[in-house]
Amino acid sequence: MKSPDVTGAGLAPTRTTLPNGVALLARRTKTTPAVTINIAIRAGSVCDPADAPGAMYLLSKVIDRGTATRSADDIAEALDGRGISLGVTVTRHLFSFICTCLADDFDEVMTLVAEIIRTPSLPEDELETRKGEVLTMLRQDEDNPGVRATEALMELLYPAPHPYGRRAKGTAGIVEGLNRDRLEALHTSRFAPGETTIVIVGDVEPGHAEAVASRVFGDWKAPKPAPVAGVKLAPAAARRQVVIPMMNKAQADIAYGFTTLVRSDPEYYACWLMNHAFGQYSMSGRLGDSIRERQGMAYYAYSTLDANLMEGPLLIRAGVGAANIDRAVASIDEEVRKLVTDGLTQKELDDSRQFLIYAMPRALETNAGIANYLQTTEFFGLGLDYDVRMPDLLRSVTLDQANAVAKKYLSVDRASVVIAGPYSTPSA
Amino acid sequence: MLRRATLDNGLTVLVQEEHTAPLASVWCWYKVGSKDERAGLTGVSHWVEHMNFKGTTNIPRDQVKGIIEQFGGTWNGYTWIDQTTYLETATKDALDRMLFIEAERMANGLYHPDDCESERTVIISELHGGENDPDQFLDQEVVATAFKAHPYRHPTIGWLTDLETMTRDDLYGYYRRYYVPNNASLVIVGDVDTDDALRRAEHHFGKIPRGALPPRQRTVEPEQTGERRVTIRKPGTTAYLKIAYHSPAIDDPKFYALLVLDAALTGAYGLNLWSSFRLPPPQRSTRLYRALVGKGLASAVNGSLLPTQLPFVYIISVTATDGTPLAAVEGELVDELGKAARDGITPAELVKAKAQLNARLVFENDSVTNIAHQIGYFETIAGADVFTRFRPRIAAVTLEEVADAARTILTESNRTVGWFDPLPVSEVA
Numbered sequence: 001m002k003s004p005d006v007t008g009a010g011l012a013p014t015r016t017t018l019p020n021g022v023a024l025l026a027r028r029t030k031t032t033p034a035v036t037i038n039i040a041i042r043a044g045s046v047c048d049p050a051d052a053p054g055a056m057y058l059l060s061k062v063i064d065r066g067t068a069t070r071s072a073d074d075i076a077e078a079l080d081g082r083g084i085s086l087g088v089t090v091t092r093h094l095f096s097f098i099c100t101c102l103a104d105d106f107d108e109v110m111t112l113v114a115e116i117i118r119t120p121s122l123p124e125d126e127l128e129t130r131k132g133e134v135l136t137m138l139r140q141d142e143d144n145p146g147v148r149a150t151e152a153l154m155e156l157l158y159p160a161p162h163p164y165g166r167r168a169k170g171t172a173g174i175v176e177g178l179n180r181d182r183l184e185a186l187h188t189s190r191f192a193p194g195e196t197t198i199v200i201v202g203d204v205e206p207g208h209a210e211a212v213a214s215r216v217f218g219d220w221k222a223p224k225p226a227p228v229a230g231v232k233l234a235p236a237a238a239r240r241q242v243v244i245p246m247m248n249k250a251q252a253d254i255a256y257g258f259t260t261l262v263r264s265d266p267e268y269y270a271c272w273l274m275n276h277a278f279g280q281y282s283m284s285g286r287l288g289d290s291i292r293e294r295q296g297m298a299y300y301a302y303s304t305l306d307a308n309l310m311e312g313p314l315l316i317r318a319g320v321g322a323a324n325i326d327r328a329v330a331s332i333d334e335e336v337r338k339l340v341t342d343g344l345t346q347k348e349l350d351d352s353r354q355f356l357i358y359a360m361p362r363a364l365e366t367n368a369g370i371a372n373y374l375q376t377t378e379f380f381g382l383g384l385d386y387d388v389r390m391p392d393l394l395r396s397v398t399l400d401q402a403n404a405v406a407k408k409y410l411s412v413d414r415a416s417v418v419i420a421g422p423y424s425t426p427s428a
Numbered sequence: 429m430l431r432r433a434t435l436d437n438g439l440t441v442l443v444q445e446e447h448t449a450p451l452a453s454v455w456c457w458y459k460v461g462s463k464d465e466r467a468g469l470t471g472v473s474h475w476v477e478h479m480n481f482k483g484t485t486n487i488p489r490d491q492v493k494g495i496i497e498q499f500g501g502t503w504n505g506y507t508w509i510d511q512t513t514y515l516e517t518a519t520k521d522a523l524d525r526m527l528f529i530e531a532e533r534m535a536n537g538l539y540h541p542d543d544c545e546s547e548r549t550v551i552i553s554e555l556h557g558g559e560n561d562p563d564q565f566l567d568q569e570v571v572a573t574a575f576k577a578h579p580y581r582h583p584t585i586g587w588l589t590d591l592e593t594m595t596r597d598d599l600y601g602y603y604r605r606y607y608v609p610n611n612a613s614l615v616i617v618g619d620v621d622t623d624d625a626l627r628r629a630e631h632h633f634g635k636i637p638r639g640a641l642p643p644r645q646r647t648v649e650p651e652q653t654g655e656r657r658v659t660i661r662k663p664g665t666t667a668y669l670k671i672a673y674h675s676p677a678i679d680d681p682k683f684y685a686l687l688v689l690d691a692a693l694t695g696a697y698g699l700n701l702w703s704s705f706r707l708p709p710p711q712r713s714t715r716l717y718r719a720l721v722g723k724g725l726a727s728a729v730n731g732s733l734l735p736t737q738l739p740f741v742y743i744i745s746v747t748a749t750d751g752t753p754l755a756a757v758e759g760e761l762v763d764e765l766g767k768a769a770r771d772g773i774t775p776a777e778l779v780k781a782k783a784q785l786n787a788r789l790v791f792e793n794d795s796v797t798n799i800a801h802q803i804g805y806f807e808t809i810a811g812a813d814v815f816t817r818f819r820p821r822i823a824a825v826t827l828e829e830v831a832d833a834a835r836t837i838l839t840e841s842n843r844t845v846g847w848f849d850p851l852p853v854s855e856v857a
Contacts, residue, residue: 289493362502
């Protein structure tokens with residue numbers, strides 16, 4: 001088959017750094033008269049104080065409820081009147097502000113978002129209301145087998161004091177104990193221009209995007225945050241299994257996983273391809289073939305790889321009925337064992353590689369997709385031409401390399417397994 | 429520009445060129461959904477959709493995997509009350525492959541008995557996964573209570589006992605009855621040449637014979653004459669409230685007035701089920717957000733007004749904050765809805781609602797996949813021109829029309845109230 005031109009000249013975004021350290025990436029598109037603004041600050045949940053996991057999450061819920069010059073109602077009117085929904089999210093490493101607005105509204109929206117980031121007023125009454133929301137979300141999570149299984153698995157894989165093992169939303173006790181002073185101190189210590197990347201994609205000239213960014217962020221000054229301490233990770237030495245009985249549920253969630261590698265590890269591309277063939281390709285790779293397609297046990301069975309600044313997890317997930325839990329775990333064991341012992345075939349590797357390369361135009365079709373991609377490449381320092389280089393990075397992976405990382409990171413005897421659902425005791 | 433053609437076998441083909449990315453999206457839509465199912469066969473439309481990913485005469489089972497992925501493509505499908513649809517989006521050089529897959533799916537599904545059996549448990553697992561979510565479970569119960577006669581009342585996934593007893597012949601018979609070209613629309617959007625795309629559509633679909641037009645359900649839901657209530661008491665941690673009102677179909681001008689009213693009450697989601705409903709609406713200045721979330725009674729409130737062929741229900745969903753009694757949430761919600769029914773909305777709210785809806789129309793049509801979805805979705809339930817006329821129809825909505833919609837729809841006798849009132853959870857077997 002003829003190779004499609006998947007990247008052409010590439011995205012070729014412009015990148016500038018403001019004198020205070022704010023990085024700006026911009027890319028003009030003219031698909032729709034709209035612009036996606038994606039601003040990320042390196043202030044994710046790894047920055048939660050050791051005694052207050054969930055603090056960054058609560059901050060994300062209240063940070064856009066007032067600034068030095070605007071009330072929560074003012075902000076709501078300014079956004080709603082333009083049809084904008086501002087998403088404020090916290091991942092392990094990033095605190096993000098993402099929205100799409102009409103191109104005509106770009107200048108005003110950037111001004112507003114910059115104000116939210118730089119001078120949040122964190123009103124006491126709003127904080128109390130948002131705490132109530134987070135406490136309700138924690139209660140919902142308690143009743144959600146998928147959340148319970150995943151959180152328990154992360155705790156197993158990343159025991160304290162590793163930040164990846166902590167619940168991003170914290171606990172009810174912690175949330176109730178957090179106050180405005182604590183959140184304000186967290187904002188002051190973690191939000192800084194040198195930690196900030198602005199990505200602008202849409203129907204706006206990069207030069208104009210830079211001028212606006214300079215106007216609203218150029219005079220921002222804040223001390224450089226203290227580095228987040230690394231934590232030495234000891235991979236599991238033996239198999240572990242935890243059962244969370246949730247007898248009111250119709251089916252169980254299985255979370256099964258391993259710690260793997262950092263994103264900058266040279267073996268990353270081999271691991272990416274290995275995981276894709278194992279738990280993603282087409283109807284969820286080998287796992288989907290076995291558990292859903294051949295055995296009809298589950299609506300979903302797949303794996304994800306989250307290589308990050310610290311060694312990220314490879315997670316296998318499946319949702320299965322009570323009668324099939326032991327069989328499903330045994331099937332995952334069997335697939336892991338086969339992968340480690342026999343490896344992938346050359347065809348499986350080639351199929352995944354071709355898919356990932358040829359899927360790039362889809363991933364980079366919308367403004368939001370491009371903005372997310374550029375934010376990720378900036379975060380991991382992959383370079384402005386990463387979209388052009390990525391196909392060759394994948395092409396360079398050999399079958400031996402993909403199979404070697406499977407052997408290195410996966411093992412039935414060292415798997416961590418959590419079952420949450422209508423299941424009380426494992427069968428003999 | 430959207431071009432329409434009809435093949436000799438009755439297949440409607442709709443093509444729109446979009447040259448913004450080297451991609452093409454193909455959707456094949458069938459006028460069959462859960463409203464076409466009879467008692468005992470609920471869920472059959474959705475199960476048939478699953479079976480149509482399990483190989484055809486010319487795509488053997490072992491060649492399904494990878495057939496579109498080798499072009500970097502994605503494929504999927506969904507079933508709802510009025511429609512069943514399948515899509516592929518891939519690089520434009522895969523256009524022939526995408527059309528081939530859809531033509532095979534229309535004419536040559538295998539329905540191997542072993543695959544039917546294996547899929548039974550997959551679908552039951554999907555049903556149980558939905559039941560794990562109390563909000564989704566309540567939604568199903570509220571709709572079932574709001575309708576007493578029309579088949580919109582049963583969930584698209586089906587009732588469990590029907591899924592346990594349906595046979596391969598039930599599935600295959602249903603497939604053959606509804607999967608005929610004169611009951612379908614093919615939509616192609618992307619970096620294609622319209623004339624070339626039409627030729628290829630003719631090549632792949634032209635030989636599929638026309639079928640007898642399938643029978644349609646004739647039941648019309650009788651007017652609701654009093655409030656209905658349903659209370660779910662199951663173990664859980666969180667309380668949920670829903671109020672459903674019978675609402676107009678897409679071809680009723682009152683639909684647009686209710687759309688504007690919903691934007692003022694809960695924020696504008698837009699009209700694209702494939703994309704908009706994955707993004708939260710702008711809503712913090714809306715009436716219900718301020719009354720419920722703003723006052724700490726709820727952690728979330730949402731409105732759901734979906735474009736449907738026949739009158740469906742407009743549902744307002746609320747998640748109560750931990751410790752807040754549902755009666756207090758309901759009281760506040762009913763008060764606010766009463767105000768809207770009595771006084772309508774303000775001129776400022778009208779302007780804001782229209783601005784939100786217009787912005788969502790831009791945001792929800794940002795990819796070939798999303799545009800193709802909209803063309804096919806509306807062609808299936810009312811005609812593709814509905815999609816191209818949204819902007820003027822929304823612009824034309826007046827304050828009086830919104831007030832009339834509020835007064836006539838948000839009535840006590842037209843509502844169904846649902847509570848999920850959780851019992852304490854025991855973790856002991």
